[in-house]
Amino acid sequence: MSVRAFVLGEFASSRAALEALRVLEAKGWRDLDLHSPFPVEGSEELLGLAPSKIPIAVLCGGLFGAGFGYVLQWFCNAFDYPLVVGGRPPNAAPAFVPITFEVGILFASLAAFFGLWLATQLPRLHHPVFEAPGFESATVDAFWIVIGGEPEKLDRRQAERDLAELGARRVETVEGEP
Amino acid sequence: MPDELQLPAPPPDPLEPHPVLSTPHADAGLNEQLFRYVQLPPGKAWWLMFGLSLSLVGLLAVAVFVTFGWGVGTWGVQIPVAWAFAITEFVWWIGIGHAGTLISAVLLLFLQRWRTSINRFAETMTLFAVMCAGMFPVLHLGRPWFAYWLIPYPAEMGVWPQFRSPLVWDMFAVSTYFTVSLLFWYMGLVPDFASLRDSAKRSWQRMVYGVLSLGWRGSARHWRHHKSAYLLLAGLATPLVLSVHSIVSMDFAVALLPGWHSTIFPPYFVAGAVFSGFALVATLIIPARHFLGFEQVITGRHLDNMAKIMLVTGWIVTYAYACENFLSFYSGDPFEIHLAVDRATGHYALAYWVQLFCNCVVPQLFWSSRVRGSPIAIWCASILINVGMWLERYTIIVTALYRDFLPSSWRSYSPTWVDVSLYLGTLGFFSAAFLLALKFLPIVPVSELKELRVELLEHRPKGATPPGVAHRA
Known part of the structure; x- marks a missing residue:
């Protein structure tokens, strides 16, 4: 697989993360994902995920x-x-x-x-998002929104600014082969 | 949302005096509270209990060695009592396992929120109980090295298993049950292993739990599949658990023996399984929640509900006993009538009456809300129920066999030291495995608990206390 870039923002509650997802979606960001300690109700609809097969x-x-x-x-x-x-x-x-x-x-x-x-596509030993400092909280008590994209095309500045504006308490950027 | 729990005291609901969850902790605190026991090195009490269990496992090894070396002649079994302790324990252990599946699968389908805190306990118990159960039929084979003949494989002898026999059904049922329970248990564990990996303080823990968590990162794309697969496994495990104990009961019901040949057996056995299984969950969980400090997660509500289920299943079992006796006399068959009279007055009458006391009288204590509110009372009652259910299987098996159709072949049964050691040995195996699980596994499903907490907090009218979440003291 080719190298991809990810901009991650950490949110403190599921409600804040859902709200942020809604805004990001409206702003035209695609290729979004949410990493959470438990399944967040409503995230599937926001991310436009098809029902599981x-x-x-x-x-x-x-x-x-x-x-x-x-x-x-x-x-x-x-x-x-x-x-x-x-x-x-x-x-x-x-x-x-x-x-x-x-x-x-x-x-x-x-x-x-x-x-x-x-x-x-599990099990796998590694994924680039694990390289973001503080990402351990995604299985403890935080909700990480991830904006993904090809390294050349992803506007990292804009993504970082948007996440910070929406109240992310931490914003990180990583790159790697997913 | 840590401060959302600081709410005014809710008015007590007389029907539900205890909350489902009374922890003051938010998500991070929950992790710390529930994983503390896994992070710490084992203490003295753990080593003591583990050592005791391991010594019983040693006894098991000796008994298995004797059985394999000298054959089942070292047991108390003979003709006509060719089945006794080993089959009693097989049925007893399988039955205990069923409560685990019931809690984790059936209560999940019925959206019973209180199951969340105790489901991993129960599932873990199921796995180890089925392992214990699985030993006995193999030990009983006489030529255990031919156990694989039960599997349909293209043998050079050109013969196949005889699929019209309940004993072959049993092999399929129990092995399927073990496999499905294992898959269900592990699937639920993966997100919790990931959580444990991310809050581990030592590098070996991060590594081991990292591998066990299969690289889980909690992506919404993954949760969607996980939820669906988990729910489907619960849906599959529910009819499975009913079928497994029905098939176990057919080992008896398909035989033409008075006392065994009865259509009431499948439902009667399933109810008994749930009854004894809940008793063992209570026996294990009451001390465990005390020593691990899980009272805020496994609350009075859980114990109360478990006691109610024991009361209900106790009545089903009582009804089955009554029905069985009635049918014996109603059939007019002299052998059936003789069996019913002999069971209550013959050589094994004491076992029968103790069984009736433990299974029919003891659960009546649970009518009282004071008893249901006292962990010690529930614990003592659960021990008696375990004893009663063991005796039930013992009397079913032995009283039907020891008075054969011809009085010249009547013979009483008594166990030898090998029989007793095998039983104690499996108890030791079970408790050793359970202690290891307490030490190394997230024994309370953390991710499900966090989801439950948010559900309880959000599904409430504005300003009102969410049902089931206690205020912060």
Whole structure:
């Protein structure tokens, strides 16, 4: 990935950060992000983020898992090596329900878990925003608004001034490969 | 917003006398308060308890060695009582695990705010309880080195597991349950690991928690996916927890034995699981919140609600006992009737009556708001409930087996030292693991707590005290 520049501003409360995001958006800044210790209600709409696609992944995982669970049992006990147990038919659908259900849940959960890391592009060892001094507070009690852009195109002066005007108690600029 | 908590005292609500959260701390203070125990080196009390637990783990190792070396003949099991202590403990531990999932998943779906402070405790407990449970079926196999035969893999013998057996369902149910609980637990932990990384004072902590947090930086783009995935996992774990204990109960209900062969078993077992699980959460959380100084986060409201849930599930279990006895007589089957009479008057009558006392009478104490307001009273009751639920599984298993259809094969059961050591050993394993978790993990979900705090503060009419947040003393 190419080098990108980030201008970060630290805000003391979620409400101040949301207000600042609204103003920045109105001023025409694009490529905004908010880093917060907990999910801030309303930030998704302001940042214009599309709804997460994880539910679709989970549905697919669950359906695939349930299908796989049933076919597995059918293949083993009815097709490859038919077994007669307790006079039940080889393809004993009611007896196959529990494992079908469990395998469905298992695959759906795996889809949710790994889908999350795929969607967030984590795990990663480093990100340029971590270089901003004081950024540790983003997981403690502060709300950091980040304006990103290509190093040549981003007007850092303007971004820094805007963030400071909106009440950021700290403004930092970093550059690096995200 | 630290000073927003300085509000006039709210008028007490007679139905909800305790707030969900009474901490005077804002976000940074919460971090400091909740992570203090992780930052400090272990104290004397911790080492003492850990040493005690480890010595029990040593006992477990000896008992496992004896079992593997000389076989299950070293246990008290025989014919007809081929299942006894080990299966009792398997069911008991699995049941305990279920309260964890119930608190973390079901209460999340029902938007119960009070779950936030205790969900990590409960989830952690689930994981270790399922580990303990998982040992017993394998130890019981007789030839434990063939445990993998339960897994459908293309073997050169050309045979497959027999999927119409509840014992194979059990393998799938328990392993799925463990995996899903682990994923759910870890997904919730990631933001808290990041918070711990950023407030760590030592470099090894920053490094270890940094790796565990997977580089989480709290971006809104990430939270959006995290919220969605977390909620979906909760939704998946909810039916899972019901299915797992239903399947465990089918190990019994599918057999044709009087006392086991009953359609009431799945709901009866699930209610019992929740009952015993909440009892163990109370047993653990009451001392832990005291020694860790978490009273402002795990408040009287939590204990009150847990006591109420124990009261409700205690009644469901009581109803199941009544129903079971009624059905025995109503069936007109001499074997069923004999079993019901023998359970109450025979060789194991004492265990049965103690079980009834602990599971049906003791929870009635929770009708009293004074008892629900006293942590010591709840703690003592929870210990009795744990004992009662253990005895329940014991009487179900042993009384159904020891009087076989032919009187010539009747034989009473008593455990050997290996049986007892395995049980004590898993208790030690559980407490050792739990002590490690207290020392190294963010045991109260910090990020969720901060979100809850803002929710409580913002969702209120202007000038009014937010419901659930106490004023600053």
